[in-house]
Amino acid sequence: MNILIVGMGYVGVTTGLILAELGWKVTGFDTNEAKLNRLAVGTLPFYEPGLDVLLEEHSRAGSISFTSDFETALREHPIIFLCVGTPSRPDGSADLQFIRQAAEQIGSLMTEYKLVVIKSTVPVGTNEQVVRWIGEAQREPVSFDVISNPEFLREGSALHDALHPDRVVIGSTNKQATAIITALYKDMTCPLIVTKPQTAEMIKYAANAFLATKISFINELSRLCDRLGVSVTDVAHGMGTDPRIGPHFLRAGIGFGGSCFPKDIQALLYTAKEHGSEMTLLNSVVAVNQTQISYAVHNWERTFGSFRNKTVALLGLSFKPETDDQRESPALSVLKHLMEEKAIVRVHDPVSKLPADMASDRVRQFETLEDTVAACDAVILCTEWKQYTTADWGLLKESMRQHYFLDGRNALDGKRMSSLGFSYRCLGNP
Numbered sequence: 420m421n422i423l424i425v426g427m428g429y430v431g432v433t434t435g436l437i438l439a440e441l442g443w444k445v446t447g448f449d450t451n452e453a454k455l456n457r458l459a460v461g462t463l464p465f466y467e468p469g470l471d472v473l474l475e476e477h478s479r480a481g482s483i484s485f486t487s488d489f490e491t492a493l494r495e496h497p498i499i500f501l502c503v504g505t506p507s508r509p510d511g512s513a514d515l516q517f518i519r520q521a522a523e524q525i526g527s528l529m530t531e532y533k534l535v536v537i538k539s540t541v542p543v544g545t546n547e548q549v550v551r552w553i554g555e556a557q558r559e560p561v562s563f564d565v566i567s568n569p570e571f572l573r574e575g576s577a578l579h580d581a582l583h584p585d586r587v588v589i590g591s592t593n594k595q596a597t598a599i600i601t602a603l604y605k606d607m608t609c610p611l612i613v614t615k616p617q618t619a620e621m622i623k624y625a626a627n628a629f630l631a632t633k634i635s636f637i638n639e640l641s642r643l644c645d646r647l648g649v650s651v652t653d654v655a656h657g658m659g660t661d662p663r664i665g666p667h668f669l670r671a672g673i674g675f676g677g678s679c680f681p682k683d684i685q686a687l688l689y690t691a692k693e694h695g696s697e698m699t700l701l702n703s704v705v706a707v708n709q710t711q712i713s714y715a716v717h718n719w720e721r722t723f724g725s726f727r728n729k730t731v732a733l734l735g736l737s738f739k740p741e742t743d744d745q746r747e748s749p750a751l752s753v754l755k756h757l758m759e760e761k762a763i764v765r766v767h768d769p770v771s772k773l774p775a776d777m778a779s780d781r782v783r784q785f786e787t788l789e790d791t792v793a794a795c796d797a798v799i800l801c802t803e804w805k806q807y808t809t810a811d812w813g814l815l816k817e818s819m820r821q822h823y824f825l826d827g828r829n830a831l832d833g834k835r836m837s838s839l840g841f842s843y844r845c846l847g848n849p
């Protein structure tokens with residue numbers, strides 16, 4: 420079966436490569452020609468471990484290719500996956516303009532049956548809306564189906580997550596469409612959950628909202644742990660061994676960021692408001708996350724003093740390790756705070772670049788960890804890249820002016836750092 424993927428971002432490229440890996444012939448389309456050109460020569464437009472190898476392999480084998488000719492591609496592919504972005508509008512609602520564009524283009528150009536699969540994260544009711552958009556754009560009636568197939572991969576481990584998902588969710592009311600998508604995923608060993616499109620759409624938002632809730636829960640608890648002299652890491656371990664709670668997403672730190680949790684929570688809250696439903700808990704999840712960075716910074720200031728005119732090494736720019744994605748990155752919020760406080764900031768990230776509008780003679784990015792920490796008064800760890808957690812801090816400390824280590828991800832062993840001579844502070848671990 421030939422599959423056309425519309426939208427060559429993190430999800431589109433990963434989905435395309437996974438489907439190629441499952442044995443299907445895939446073509447990628449994007450309105451951004453520069454992205455297509457890069458992909459066509461085997462270069463990923465973003466950093467994601469392992470995908471480059473698959474891209475090279477499947478490009479060489481001819482199982483994946485890229486095109487900017489949508490009309491021809493549509494003719495040659497019976498199945499179309501929509502993987503375009505669904506960013507937040509200023510009011511928090513999901514902006515469906517890219518979904519609509521793609522749907523109308525499909526409708527206006529299709530001349531025979533198509534199965535449209537919505538992989539993007541979209542609010543409940545979008546599946547029916549896409550059916551209307553395609554139908555209205557058709558020049559003459561041609562049959563088609565639209566099914567929902569939300570994606571649950573994480574950036575940084577996209578390849579593993581997409582190849583070994585915990586479940587595949589399919590929102591479909593049509594037997595023929597369900598049979599086609601089931602055949603596509605026949606080699607996946609995980610449970611296949613077939614449900615109504617609206618339920619599939621809600622499952623995606625519910626999963627992200629619940630994961631974010633776990634993070635805000637542990638972050639709020641970490642503030643109390645700080646006051647009580649209790650280690651939140653030990654508490655998370657103790658509670659996480661209960662299988663009803665689980666050990667994941669209980670790492671306290673400077674909060675969640677990324678292209679999805681913040682926007683998806685806002686979209687769910689907007690849907691709730693639209694339907695007159697109050698989501699008190701989810702509003703609090705947002706509130707905790709929004710105040711977590713200022714909590715962390717003020718906590719550190721109590722140990723370190725004011726950041727004014729101090730030289731600080733800020734480690735990590737991306738919203739989590741193993742990605743170059745800086746969307747809603749807590750690291751950038753910490754950096755903004757340090758800039759407001761007139762600190763001198765030496766920035767490092769293994770793959771992510773300092774945004775040009777944040778660079779100045781007081782804020783510079785350095786290539787190596789050694790250069791970054793040299794003559795610094797404090798290190799602030801914002802993103803727990805392995806390079807930072809496994810570094811030889813005993814050696815790095817030698818070149819620092821003062822020896823404060825402020826760990827925004829509770830990623831290092833506090834006892835060990837103290838034994839190396841650091842004044843080590845993290846969150847919820849007094």
Ligand SMILES: NC(=O)C1=CN([C@@H]2O[C@H](COP(=O)(O)OP(=O)(O)OC[C@H]3O[C@@H](n4cnc5c(N)ncnc54)[C@H](O)[C@@H]3O)[C@@H](O)[C@H]2O)C=CC1
Pocket residue numbers: 425426427428429430431448449450451454502503504505517518520521538539540541570571572573574678679
């Ligand atoms: N990034 C992630 O880890 C995950 C994202 N999602 C969801 O998947 C969707 C895509 O997310 P990302 O891949 O991160 O987005 P992205 O922003 O990396 O990529 C979106 C791509 O769509 C392209 N595009 C926009 N309009 C188009 C059109 N009409 N035709 C063709 N291409 C078009 C853009 O040029 C861009 O390359 C979103 O709804 C997101 O919420 C779901 C699970 C994981």
Ligand SMILES: O=C(O)[C@H]1O[C@H](OP(=O)(O)OP(=O)(O)OC[C@H]2O[C@@H](n3ccc(=O)[nH]c3=O)[C@H](O)[C@@H]2O)[C@H](O)[C@@H](O)[C@@H]1O
Pocket residue numbers: 540570571572573574575627630634667668669670671672673674675676677678679680738739
């Ligand atoms: O819809 C999406 O886009 C995706 O959103 C998240 O994936 P992602 O945002 O890539 O990364 P996560 O590993 O979930 O981390 C999100 C944020 O939470 C933070 N986090 C995570 C876990 C934790 O215990 N504590 C914590 O602060 C991370 O540092 C990061 O800033 C979900 O985990 C995916 O299942 C989902 O598909």
